Amino acid sequence: MPPLASRLRSSLNHLAPFMGLISIFLAGAILNQGTFLNLYNQLNVLGRVSIIALPAIGMTLVILAAGIDLSVGSLVSFSSVLCAMLLMEREWSRASVAAILIGTLFLFFVIQGAVRLLLPSGGGLRWLPPVVGCAGAAMACWMSLQVVPAGFSTWMVLLMVPMVGAVLGAVNGLVIAKGKIQPFIVTLGMMSAAVGLAKFIAGKGGQIHAIYYEAAGYVAAGTVGTAPRSFDLLSSKIPLFGIPLLPAAGLFFIAAALLAHFILTRLKFGRYLYAIGGNEETARLSGIDVDKVKIRVYAFSGGLAALAGVLYCAAYTQGKPDAGLTWELDAIAAVVIGGTSLMGGKGSITGTVAGVLIIGYLANILNLQEVPSEVQDILKGVIIVGAVLLQQGIMGKWLRRLFRTRYE
């Protein structure tokens, strides 16, 4: 039976990200008493980290399954452009064609998968799922075709853009699983392809598509209309106690984190991810359809990245082909600071949430201290590596050596 000390140490390893979070919070509180602890500032940090937190949450699941997704930054860029164009354009554009085609594909797979789940296993009716899938997807496609001349609504972009992201993510997963190619290579390819795709649909060598709301003095010209007012809500602050405080993006962050946590702790799928990350061969021989799990986890990651693109579009009132430049690195950094092992099989969403907040607080504190941004980048790099050093217990080893106790 392991004595208390070793059990304490193992739980300390689990707690490392949270201790990091608490210490950085305390540091902020001490350095800038007034401003840092202010509720307004706290919620401001939440708003700032929320968008980048979404790809980090998807990345956590991918990394747990011993994968990596380098394409999330490009998918953010792509989906921000897609989102802006769907909202603004009043005629057929490359964006609407891409969104409707890929969205239809997504619905076909999801609907037939859902029907297959409902059917009794092993029975006949094999033709039913694809037929229902086709019918459902065709209906949705026809409905969205009607929408093009009027411009897409907020609800529709919130549904369609993540669908497109999920399909592109699923392509990652498909090539990784069936082609037996390292995730690093495949998602590196997608990273380049998705930026290209973003520039292609944007047109004119990748121009920025700005979002305008109907307002006095602004006149819609040519094929460009205005975005629905409700889209602005995505970047607004929701009133708490009558004061607009809680950033809407924060709600998406919280919801995504809760969903991912639920998947990892309560669903078979989550257990499969840990098993595949821990030992893929064992997972396969335990009856897990490893390929299917991989495709789904990359689709999940792509979908969350695309949702981040929509929120980016709302926050910065534009979609641009380099919106998510290097976001994949920030996402990986948050996951790693959160204690998830890049080897896979070990980690948690709570850790990633802590990781995201640590990065957010760090930037906030340094901004409040008026530290120049180049110094901030250096410090961020040090924190990433330092956090991992801490978690690997190397610091502990150094400390033990310092106070070396002889074994009896």
Add this chain to the structure above:
Amino acid sequence: MSITDDPHAALLRMEGISKDFSGIPVLHGVDFELRRGEVMALVGENGAGKSTLMKILAGVHPEYGGNIYIEGRVTRFRNTREAGQAGIAMIYQELNLIPELSVAENIFLGREPHGWGGRVDFAAMNRAAERILADLHFKAPVQTPVAKLRVGHQQLVEIAKALSLDARIVIMDEPTSALSEPEAAVLFAVIRHLQERGVAVVYISHRMAELFAIADRITILRDGRTVGTVGAQEIDRQGLIQMMVGERAERFFVKAGMPAAEILLSVSHMTRRNPDPARPALVEDISFTVRRGEVFGIAGLLGAGRTELLEALFGVDTGHTTGRMEIGGKEVHLRNPESAIAAGIALITEDRKSSGLVPRMSVLHNLTLAALSRIALCGNLLSSGKEAALGEKMRADLAIPIHSLDLAVELLSGGNQQKVLLAKWLATRPCVLLLDDPTRGIDIGAKYEIYLQLADLARQGMAMVLTSSELPELISLCDRILVLREGRCSALLDREECTPERILDAAAPAA
């Protein structure tokens, strides 16, 4: 120096060695002594501390209590390189070779002879490698990639590497666990040869017969303490087991005969082609039946297709497999392991670390991994209550002696890991159990418990297909034995016919 001149003086003395891992004591003051040119067997049940003690000697664990004396001088290795420089080489159970590099490159890895400007002198390296291999009477082209050698030969490359380092002490951890009997015989010849050159060998093994064949002296460890050191001539198998297990008496095991029961598993014309079409089939045209309650053995040398056959019966690599399989008279079509599990088949794989368990996962999650549908509330939603209940039941059924199911399974001893593996598959409620060398590398106590489990399962009507790298185990456990030779069935022996001689005769290649 007079000490070094005395041939019987200790080359190595380890005194009062103690070691703990995260506060869990593993060794409590172990004493160990080694003389020049002797083969010292180190035995003990799993968890007795054999590997830990030897890893301390090889510099793997630099933090320990006690002292190591080499030729009378206190020595403390801070890493494996220092131990290597002092002439200590350890050959691990999992070999440390780089598969793509040639034999010579592996032998001289990191110490390549080089000429001007750091250019590797391949000619000199190959010549030197050939010299060392000739010393070992091992004929292999030194430029072959190691991956192309059989496991037994790879082990010889490791030994050659140790010799090239001028090792004075060679530690072998379970060297024969992956070897067939003829390969083991070659290894023993090499050990004798090392002995003649004055090299001291520490030999860790669970196989009694080998110990008496090769060792001069035997040191017995139990629960992290030295029980004693005896001459191999002064003790018999019974006495040795007594010292290893302590109070507990030795337990022989022979499975009870089997009542005539109906046929549960029937396999006909099972063939598994090699993914490389130019090479011969892995398994060719195998047919057999297994009755309810029967233990059906598959014997054969390493590479004869034992593992490949069991995998084929479990739906692995169905793209290359043909043949017909019936369970309880109904034909089953396997598409993948998932469908095999659904059909009531379970496969206990040969290597628990690489394909049986997820080492970093908790014991509980490992136990339920193949039976997640049993603990689902509905569809994909898992019930932690059901999971805990199933875990507790499996722990009680197999008497897994751990205090918490939340421990990572990699922290358990080999025997307990094997129990977890067995429990994991029994949790799927199979009717056909495929066991690929289920007692590999575990101690006698744990082996015996596994035997009891298997006998109990047989009584309950389970049909079992068993392979083993140890013939005596196979003979004592199995009702019938099918012998494989190069993927084909070369004999099907009834219980009365199963003698080591007949099995080996059928297993040995014709040429």
